[in-house]
Amino acid sequence: MTHKTVAGNLPDKWVGALIKNVCRVVRGSSPRPAGSPLYFDGDFLPWATVADITSSAEMYLKSTKSMLTKAGAERTRITDPGTLMLTNSGATLGVPKISSIKCGANDGIAMLLELDGIATEYAYYYLLSKTQYFRDVVAPGVGQPNLNTDLIGDFPIPIPPLPEQKKIAQILSTWDKAIDTTEKLLASSRQQKKALMQQLLTGKKRLKSNTISFKKTRYGEIPEDWNYPAIKDIAIQLSEKNNKNHNYPVLSCSKHTGFVDSLKYFKKKVYSDDTSGYRIIPRNCFGFPSNHIEEGSIGLQKLYDFGIVSPIYVVFDIDRAKVNGDYLIAILKTEHYRQIFCAATNASVDRRGSLRWKEFSAIHVPLPPLEEQHSIASILANADREIETLQQKLDCLKREKKALMQQLLTGKRRVQIGEVQ
Structure with a gap:
């Protein structure tokens, strides 16, 4: 059986209440002026900030990144271990945490004190379940949304x-x-x-x-029996366009994921209706957006037999008698090569900040025996x-x-x- 409460329809023996009726909601306090050496960077009291609360998904706040001086501690709200906290401003509002230490709390943090008939851990999980609701419904807005103590206090909780x-x-x-x-x-x-x-x-x-002997290259020291060819010596550019308007899927390449189906990944159409000028990229071929490769956006296309990519992409295939594609993409996705792409892009004669095939293919890569x-x-x-x-x-x-x-x-x-x- 259920019954109607301020917190919705709840089972018998459950009650619903507004948070303000089962606890005292207060806000932290920050010493002013912010950053003053009189109050901050001390060694007297841990100083809890929104960044401390949101830095991990753990239930308990066990430490803080900074400390207050004794004077700073006199100008903040000090919380005892076991205090339930809730971030109340900015893009990361609505994140709860239980403090396991005595600390000061800044004014971006609210506290629910003197919980009456409510287990702190239960209240934590309930607030956690409402984080997105707090952001989307209770305190939406642009700039600096604020989940003030009145909004928190007027929020219902099932008990x-x-x-x-x-x-x-x-x-x-x-x-x-x-x-x-x-x-x-x-x-x-x-x-x-x-x-x-x-x-x-x-x-x-x-x-x-x-082999234990090494030789020096721009990549660093590599074994003597490794080659160090330019990409143009092991690969060839592919420039075929979708002139026949094949119904191939449109692909995009991201720095983290590699190639993705644009329509599935972005959940909406983000490309032109006319794809006749798009480049065809066969399976097991490489591609990168010439204006974003410095971010590490390069991929090996393994999704479809054929896909198409925006005209800004450079597409190339490799000589498989010399190169393993999975090995090569592992090399090209390293931070070392991201920096090389960035430097080559900055040095490119293309003033739009793009890296074309001519400059890209001149880059050398370390190549072990096949x-x-x-x-x-x-x-x-x-x-x-x-x-x-x-x-x-x-x-x-x-x-x-x-x-x-x-x-x-x-x-x-x-x-x-x-x-x-």
Whole structure:
């Protein structure tokens, strides 16, 4: 059975209340003038800012990046451990955090004090479930939206019996632990891949040779048995246009994702109706927008047998008797080559800040023997698959947690109270 409350239809034994009726909502206070050495960069009291609250997805605030002097502590609102905080201004408003330390709080942070009949962790999860709603509905706007104490106080909250609150928080914290574990595994896998790339793509770790002597190149030292050709010596530009108006998918290349289907990725049409001047890019060929490659926007097209890209793109194919495409894209996506592209773009005679094929193809790349390229590409592909698997697991956990929050925090799904310890 349900009944109507200020917080919507809730199960029997649940009540709804405005936040101001179950706690005291106050705002932090910042010493003025901001940045004064009289108050800031001290060693007396931790100083909590919006950046501290929003820097991680953890429930608890365990430390701050800066400290106040004793004089600064006298000019702020000091919060005790266990205080529920909520960011109240700017683009990152509506983010809750529970302080586990005694600290000062600046005026971009609100605090919910003296919670009456509400477990702090339950209130944290409820506010967390409403972050986007706070931004989109309660305090929308341009410039500097503000979630002031009146808006927070007038916001409704559903209140289950205290044992049920604790059980809900316990269940959601279990999901948080699973998410945190997966995030750490993902970060570790990415770091391991980065280290692998550093070793494999410079020849410091060999797979198919015992060569230990090195030679100097602009790329740095590489093994003696590696080549260092210009891109034009191992690749050829492709310039075929979509003159026959093939119904090929329109592709875009981003610095992080590589090639994507423009229509699916952007959820709307972002290209011209007339694609007759677009360039055709076959599967396993390379491409980059000539005016954005300095950002690292270069990709290997593996989505379709044929796609088309904007006329600003440079498209090229490689000599597969000399080059493994997956190896080459790994090299070209490194930070070292992003900097090379940036320098080449700045030095280009094209005043529009573009890097054309002539300048791009003159860039040299380190090239191991082909068999070693295949092995390097295979190892990095395995690392990518591990990262992708962990990312998919993380995304799934976050979606499931979000759905579970929606059910548990509204009473649509009930918990077994007897299990609360």
